[in-house]
Amino acid sequence: MSQKIATREAYGSALAEFGVDSRIVVLDADLSKSTKTDSFKKKYPERFLNMGIAEGNMMAVAAGLASCGKVVFASSFAIFAAERACEQIRNSICYPNLNVKIGASHAGVTLGEDGASHQAIEDMAIMRAIPNMTVISPADAVETRHAVKAAIEHNGPVYLRLGRLAVPTLYDESTYSFELGKGVTLAEGNDVSVIATGYMVHKALEARQMLESEGIKARIIDIHTIKPIDKEIIIKAAKETGAIVTAEEHNVFGGLGSAVSEVIVENCPVPVKILGIKDKFGKSGKPDKLVEMYGLTAADIAARVKEVLKMKK
Amino acid sequence: MDKQEIKALKKQATYIRKHIIDEVYSAASGHPGGSLSCTDILTTLYFKEMRVDTKNPKWEDRDRFVLSKGHCAPALYATLAEKGFFPTEDLTQFRQADSYLEGHPSMTYVPGVDMSTGSLGQGISTAVGMALAGKLDNKDYRVYSILGDGEIQEGQVWEACMAAAHYKLDNLTAFLDYNGLQIDGDIKEVMSPEPVTDKFKAFGWNVILIDAHDYEQIYDAIQQAKTTKGKPTMVIAKSIKGKGVSFMEDQAGWHGTAPNKEQRDQAIAELDAFLAGLEVE
Numbered sequence: 055m056s057q058k059i060a061t062r063e064a065y066g067s068a069l070a071e072f073g074v075d076s077r078i079v080v081l082d083a084d085l086s087k088s089t090k091t092d093s094f095k096k097k098y099p100e101r102f103l104n105m106g107i108a109e110g111n112m113m114a115v116a117a118g119l120a121s122c123g124k125v126v127f128a129s130s131f132a133i134f135a136a137e138r139a140c141e142q143i144r145n146s147i148c149y150p151n152l153n154v155k156i157g158a159s160h161a162g163v164t165l166g167e168d169g170a171s172h173q174a175i176e177d178m179a180i181m182r183a184i185p186n187m188t189v190i191s192p193a194d195a196v197e198t199r200h201a202v203k204a205a206i207e208h209n210g211p212v213y214l215r216l217g218r219l220a221v222p223t224l225y226d227e228s229t230y231s232f233e234l235g236k237g238v239t240l241a242e243g244n245d246v247s248v249i250a251t252g253y254m255v256h257k258a259l260e261a262r263q264m265l266e267s268e269g270i271k272a273r274i275i276d277i278h279t280i281k282p283i284d285k286e287i288i289i290k291a292a293k294e295t296g297a298i299v300t301a302e303e304h305n306v307f308g309g310l311g312s313a314v315s316e317v318i319v320e321n322c323p324v325p326v327k328i329l330g331i332k333d334k335f336g337k338s339g340k341p342d343k344l345v346e347m348y349g350l351t352a353a354d355i356a357a358r359v360k361e362v363l364k365m366k367k
Numbered sequence: 368m369d370k371q372e373i374k375a376l377k378k379q380a381t382y383i384r385k386h387i388i389d390e391v392y393s394a395a396s397g398h399p400g401g402s403l404s405c406t407d408i409l410t411t412l413y414f415k416e417m418r419v420d421t422k423n424p425k426w427e428d429r430d431r432f433v434l435s436k437g438h439c440a441p442a443l444y445a446t447l448a449e450k451g452f453f454p455t456e457d458l459t460q461f462r463q464a465d466s467y468l469e470g471h472p473s474m475t476y477v478p479g480v481d482m483s484t485g486s487l488g489q490g491i492s493t494a495v496g497m498a499l500a501g502k503l504d505n506k507d508y509r510v511y512s513i514l515g516d517g518e519i520q521e522g523q524v525w526e527a528c529m530a531a532a533h534y535k536l537d538n539l540t541a542f543l544d545y546n547g548l549q550i551d552g553d554i555k556e557v558m559s560p561e562p563v564t565d566k567f568k569a570f571g572w573n574v575i576l577i578d579a580h581d582y583e584q585i586y587d588a589i590q591q592a593k594t595t596k597g598k599p600t601m602v603i604a605k606s607i608k609g610k611g612v613s614f615m616e617d618q619a620g621w622h623g624t625a626p627n628k629e630q631r632d633q634a635i636a637e638l639d640a641f642l643a644g645l646e647v648e
Contacts, residue, residue: 079500079503100503101503103499103534105530106526106529106530106533108523108526108529108530110488110489110492110522110523110526111492111495111523111526111527111530113492114489114490114492114493114495114496114523114527115492115493115495115496115499115527115530116496117482117489117492117493117496118433118482118492118493118494118495118496118497118498118499118500119496119497119499119500120496121474121481121482121493121496121497121500122427122431122496122497122500122501122504123427123500124500124503141486142486142489142492142523145483145485145486145489146482146483146486146489146492146493149473149475149483150473150474150475150482150483151475
């Protein structure tokens with residue numbers, strides 16, 4: 055694990071990098087310094103439009119721009135993008151299947167000090183439930199860059215879930231290949247599979263090391279596309295390892311754990327433990343402290359692995 | 368506009384009104400009142416002003432129209448069908464499960480519909496997006512929208528109006544179909560939006576007051592908007608809900624109620640009588 059970079063940082067850089075495509079228009083709701091869309095703004099000021107603190111309007115404006123051939127990135131914090139502007143996303147963007155990409159930063163409790171009112175822990179569940187929507191939750195800077203590129207190439211709405219906190223870079227830009235809807239096996243193992251997304255992927259890798267010292271070989275899978283989810287990699291993991299732990303920085307309802315379980319119960323039932331925020335609101339605090347308080351550490355993943363192994367036939 | 372042109376628009380609008388009645392009657396649901404109140408504006412836009420191509424509905428340089436009060440789809444569909452975007456025979460399939468004529472406008476399924484609407488307050492924002500795209504691309508197309516007077520109770524309308532003025536969208540013209548009634552009754556009793564003129568002016572719009580059923584006033588407002596630089600234009604169009612059908616006029620009850628057979632026949636008879644009257648003028 056090398057340099058630590060926040061996925062929002064990588065998002066801003068990617069927009070600036072791929073912004074040479076003149077179809078791209080970036081909207082923000084007065085948070086461009088935080089969502090990092092200011093990187094695009096500096097390079098292409100004429101195609102950056104601040105919509106002010108009016109997220110609902112921003113999403114529908116994005117739809118109008120997209121209907122005229124623009125590839126629109128609309129950014130805000132996940133809480134205001136996915137949740138305040140949910141119905142605009144649903145009716146004005148997803149229903150007509152318009153080419154709007156929602157860059158939703160500061161997702162989860164690792165937003166830290168601003169506290170519960172700003173910490174989106176339901177956004178993946180909500181976005182995943184809307185037809186036509188693609189949901190991506192990248193794990194590091196490299197994956198984020200590729201996710202932005204894939205979002206530009208994909209014709210239709212995309213929700214990009216990004217974090218505030220700097221996270222370890224897991225992938226090597228020169229060798230990484232991203233395919234929308236395909237998970238990545240980060241480490242092999244046949245005793246159990248840990249399927250993680252976003253911030254929790256590097257925690258899963260740490261958990262793997264802890265488990266290895268106890269003789270447990272965990273397969274680690276990074277699911278960057280929550281929807282459409284990679285059924286193949288999940289079914290294969292279920293068949294080959296016989297037990298699964300999912301890990302996400304999101305409520306245990308409706309997110310990655312639910313998406314993986316939906317695949318498992320219909321195709322290849324094996325025990326699954328869902329690690330996430332246990333249906334309660336976040337709070338203010340240092341991100342690392344909150345990660346501990348909300349049970350999102352590598353040790354928490356390792357503990358869950360041991361529980362699921364007891365259920366394994 | 369000369370007398371012949373006005374007469375032609377009157378005839379056209381009456382054909383559209385007849386379709387509205389039959390759409391809502393055959394669906395046994397839908398919104399006749401507000402559809403009839405915005406018919407003359409739609410007629411003037413599509414049959415006198417707007418640059419559209421029925422053979423190429425997605426033509427990049429076309430003028431755009433967003434029915435922000437999406438529940439008045441019967442009026443939009445009838446206008447588009449009369450214009451030639453799709454067969455008028457299909458109109459009686461409105462709201463049927465095996466039809467493309469969705470209850471609220473769908474740009475995915477209905478040729479000529481530029482934006483899917485229905486959830487109030489969102490259409491005007493999408494029109495702002497279209498106008499912004501026109502500015503970014505240095506295109507000379509214009510964007511039109513019709514809002515309901517009840518609709519402006521949605522806060523998003525004001526967010527959109529603020530953005531349109533901020534970005535000096537003089538390529539955007541919106542109409543407020545001011546019929547004074549919403550589902551629960553008089554808008555001034557439900558939630559008064561007054562003073563409407565002052566509000567839009569304060570939001571930085573060029574405001575024009577007209578009679579929503581006077582073609583010359585509608586057309587003049589459109590021309591005035593086109594020559595107004597640096598500001599979007601809001602045409603506050605005083606209208607009569609249910610216009611053209613005597614028993615529907617100015618009745619909140621006809622907001623979202625379909626006529627029965629007898630009422631349908633009476634409405635059609637009244638509109639046919641109006642058409643016959645035009646012939647002998």
